[in-house]
Amino acid sequence: MTAQEFETAVNKGTIPPLSYLYGEETFLIERAVHQLLERAIDPSLKDFNLNIFYGNETKGVEILDAAQTLPMFAERRAVLVKRADALKADVLESLLPYVRNPAATTCLVFTGAKIDQRKKFFQELKKQGCLVEYKRLYDNKLSGFIQSEAVVQGKTIDPAAAGLLSLLIGNNLQELASQIEKLAVYCGTRSRITVEDVRVIASSSKAFTAFELARFxxxxxxxxxxxxxxxxxxxxxxxxxxxxxxxRHFRQLWRIRELLDRRVSQADIGRELNIHTFFLGEVVQQAKNFSRNDLERLFEELYRCDVASKTGGGQPATLMHGLVVGICTSSMVP
Structure with missing residues (x-):
């Protein structure tokens, strides 16, 4: 089952007795779980009908006891197992009989970063259509996410404003949602979020400063x-x-540089890479400032600095200063 199918079913009132939500996009997983639990149990009876366990701290018998307990004063109870990818093999084995025949009065949901489809537990979940993967959104999907989040906040957002926000924040969906919420408050009674609104709100954030560094x-x-x-x-x-x-920024410039070398037109570059026309001219000009050999050396230096910064191979300020000077003056070591 896809994430969209799962959420559509839940929003229509279909509460699955069993599901396992996993993947890289933790923000979407947490939000889907929140929506599911809101519909699965009466919030006023949550203290009686909701159990939360953590895979690295719990035993299979505890999950089973909770899942097989009848709800109190309600139609259904819910059991949430977080960090389920930390459940031990023997625990997964003990849960198999329940997975094959889940209680109709319980909504049991697991969440984790990854799964091992070689294990019988996950094979059975897959057979029953209970596995739901939340993949990291590609950059070309961010604008759609931003548009939908704006609608949730009761606003619309100009395509150029959505493009700027995705450039600033990247695919950190938690931060994107937070910025859109701030933008909605800032706009007040205005129904539309503009590029200038994004500039004003985002200018104080670290993400904006990092974006400016990449731009310069x-x-x-x-x-x-x-x-x-x-x-x-x-x-x-x-x-x-x-x-x-x-x-992230120079990866985009490299892709533009490759298209320029193939004599692809600027308009076609924008369409192929999903770059809004508002920003296209500037990023194309930036790409023209680097040859592919320049970019190859640049990425070697980015990798070297990343490793050094994480292993104590130099003072961060010294590493980053050298990187910045090297990029701007073409003095990076081949």
């Missing part, structure tokens, strides 16, 4: 890049986060 590096503007770097360090940001933001 793409422009090879050393003075402003160093100012942005200093601001990030003053705000307590760590080197791996900065390197991650830069890697």
């Amino acid at each position: 590096l793409g422009m090879r503007d050393l003075q402003n890049a160093l100012k942005s770097l200093g601001a990030l360090f003053r705000n307590g940001e760590d080197a791996p986060m900065m390197i991650g933001a830069l890697t």
